[in-house]
Amino acid sequence: MIGSAILSSRGVIKRFGGFTALNGIDFDLGDRERVGLIGPNGSGKSTFVNCLTGALPHEGKVVFADSDITTMPAWRRARAGLARSFQIPRPFRGLTVRQNIGVPLSFISGVSDQDELNAKANHVLEQVGLLSRADASPKSLSQVDLRKLELGRALAAQPRVLIADEAMAGLSDSEVDEILDLLIQLNNSGIAIILIEHIMRAVIRFSQRVVVFVAGAKIADGDPREVLDHPEVVRAYLGQ
Structure with a gap:
C-alpha cells in the first residue's frame, strides 16, 4: 500500500443463504493509490464493492477516511466521497x-x-x-x-475514492487506452482508484498494486507482475 489508508475493510463476510460469497476480506487502499482488483467471474469482486459502497449489508468492518462507515447507507457514503461507476x-x-x-x-x-x-x-x-x-x-x-x-x-x-467497475469492457485497444489515460489523470488529481477489470494489459499498466479474489477469498496482494506470476493466481486463471 502507498501512503496511509483512505479505505479499509476488516473481516468482511457476505453470505447469501448458505452460500458464502466473501470469507473474511481484509483490504486497504492507500490515499491516492491505484489498485487493480481482479479474479475469475464469480470470485466476489462485485459483491465486495457492493459491501464497500453500502449496497449490501455484511459482517465485518469498513472504514473510510478514518470513520467507521459499516452501517452508513450508500447515499451518505457517496456524499462523503466514496463513489463508483458501473460496468453497464x-x-x-x-x-x-x-x-x-x-x-x-x-x-x-x-x-x-x-x-x-x-x-x-x-x-x-x-x-x-x-x-x-x-x-x-x-x-x-x-x-x-x-x-x-x-x-x-x-x-x-x-470523490476521494473512485471504484471503476469494468470501465473498459468491450472497447477497442485504442478506446481502452483512452479510458486508462483518463483514470490515471483522475488519480493524478488526487483520487484513489480501485479498478475492477479483466483486460490484463490494462490492469498492469494502471495498477500500482493488484489484489486477487478467488471463490470469495483474497489469495494475492502486491506488485502487479509478481502477483500475476503467483502459482495460485495462474491456477485460478488457467486451471492448472
Whole structure:
C-alpha cells in the first residue's frame, strides 16, 4: 500500500443463504493509490464493492477516511466521497449529457442555481473529455463516450475514492487506452482508484498494486507482475 489508508475493510463476510460469497476480506487502499482488483467471474469482486459502497449489508468492518462507515447507507457514503461507476452505463436518455452530470451534482452538492450547476457540470465534462458533447443526447454517444459519461457521473460526487467497475469492457485497444489515460489523470488529481477489470494489459499498466479474489477469498496482494506470476493466481486463471 502507498501512503496511509483512505479505505479499509476488516473481516468482511457476505453470505447469501448458505452460500458464502466473501470469507473474511481484509483490504486497504492507500490515499491516492491505484489498485487493480481482479479474479475469475464469480470470485466476489462485485459483491465486495457492493459491501464497500453500502449496497449490501455484511459482517465485518469498513472504514473510510478514518470513520467507521459499516452501517452508513450508500447515499451518505457517496456524499462523503466514496463513489463508483458501473460496468453497464445507464444514463438518463431523456436528458442531455450536461443534465446527466447535473443530477448527481445537485444531489451531492445541494446546488439549485442552474447557472452554478451548469458551470460545475461543465467542469466535470471537461475532466472526462466530453465538454463538446454537453448538449448532446446520450443516445448519440459512442461506447467509449458512454463510459466517460458514467465516470463523469461518479466524479460529480467529488470523490476521494473512485471504484471503476469494468470501465473498459468491450472497447477497442485504442478506446481502452483512452479510458486508462483518463483514470490515471483522475488519480493524478488526487483520487484513489480501485479498478475492477479483466483486460490484463490494462490492469498492469494502471495498477500500482493488484489484489486477487478467488471463490470469495483474497489469495494475492502486491506488485502487479509478481502477483500475476503467483502459482495460485495462474491456477485460478488457467486451471492448472
